[in-house]
Amino acid sequence: MAEYRVVEKFVSINGEGILAGQLAVFVRFQGCNLDCSFCDTAWANRENAPYTLMTEKEIYDYIKETGVRNVTLTGGEPLLQKDVRVLLELLASDPSIRIEIETNGSIDLTPFKDIGDSIAFTMDYKLPGSLMESRMDECNFDRLSAGDTVKFVAGSQEDLERARDIIEKHGLSEKCHVYISPVFGKIELESIVDYMKENRMNGVNMQLQMHKVIWNPESRGV
Numbered sequence: 001m002a003e004y005r006v007v008e009k010f011v012s013i014n015g016e017g018i019l020a021g022q023l024a025v026f027v028r029f030q031g032c033n034l035d036c037s038f039c040d041t042a043w044a045n046r047e048n049a050p051y052t053l054m055t056e057k058e059i060y061d062y063i064k065e066t067g068v069r070n071v072t073l074t075g076g077e078p079l080l081q082k083d084v085r086v087l088l089e090l091l092a093s094d095p096s097i098r099i100e101i102e103t104n105g106s107i108d109l110t111p112f113k114d115i116g117d118s119i120a121f122t123m124d125y126k127l128p129g130s131l132m133e134s135r136m137d138e139c140n141f142d143r144l145s146a147g148d149t150v151k152f153v154a155g156s157q158e159d160l161e162r163a164r165d166i167i168e169k170h171g172l173s174e175k176c177h178v179y180i181s182p183v184f185g186k187i188e189l190e191s192i193v194d195y196m197k198e199n200r201m202n203g204v205n206m207q208l209q210m211h212k213v214i215w216n217p218e219s220r221g222v
């Protein structure tokens with residue numbers, strides 16, 4: 001048995017991505033290797049963040065007890081948990097659940113790609129405003145499948161321009177789902193739509209974080 005550092009777990013609607021609006025059970029893990037300027041879960045990244053050690057079996061049992069079939073693993077950076085493959089193999093062995101992993105673009109996805117089709121990656125590409133772009137592993141774009149997602153969290157016009165360059169350079173809208181999401185409160189929402197219109201960004205989805213509209217944006221556990 002391995003053990004994982006869980007800072008929170010809860011049921012909500014997924015506020016983001018291809019399953020937005022559907023119920024999901026969230027497991028958030030402690031610790032991250034990046035320090036994005038806009039991070040809304042910086043509290044979870046701290047070494048001293050209070051966490052509960054859970055085995056893969058305990059995490060799986062919790063998920064099953066909820067009766068919710070979409071599972072989102074997030075953080076922090078979930079793929080940094082020691083022995084995370086063991087957890088992913090257990091979750092993937094249950095065909096009744098669908099697993100989504102939110103990952104930060106700096107972790108090589110190769111070791112996780114062959115675990116099973118029930119696992120989908122939502123990989124963030126960190127734009128200039130995050131101050132973390134130098135950490136991106138661009139080879140990950142070749143490791144994504146049609147069911148995966150690349151997400152760009154944009155806070156400025158410069159970020160939008162960079163997102164467009166990357167989408168074109170790697171042909172992302174033909175390869176997988178592509179989302180642009182505002183850094184919460186940082187950018188005029190209309191300017192994202194205008195940019196998409198001006199540049200005819202077919203196949204790209206704009207998203208808003210629904211949970212920050214429904215609840216106080218600072219709330220945890222939603």
Ligand SMILES: C[S@@+](CC[C@H](N)C(=O)[O-])C[C@H]1O[C@@H](n2cnc3c(N)ncnc32)[C@H](O)[C@@H]1O
Nearest residue numbers: 038039040075076077102103104124153183184
């Ligand atoms: C907190 S991260 C955890 C997973 C992983 N570390 C990552 O960055 O993808 C989950 C998602 O929230 C996004 N996010 C964090 N802070 C945000 C903010 N202030 N506004 C919009 N999205 C944000 C991240 O870009 C990422 O897509």
Ligand SMILES: Nc1nc2[nH]cc(C(=O)O)c2c(=O)[nH]1
Nearest residue numbers: 012013014015016074211222
């Ligand atoms: N409701 C809700 N949906 C989410 N989708 C991705 C989240 C995340 O923090 O990774 C998240 C979150 O924290 N809450």
Ligand code: SF4
Nearest residue numbers: 032034036039076104
């Ligand atoms: S990679 Fe994710 S968890 Fe880590 S600092 Fe950036 S947004 Fe926050």
Ligand SMILES: [Mg+2]
Nearest residue numbers: 040041074209
């Ligand atoms: Mg979040």
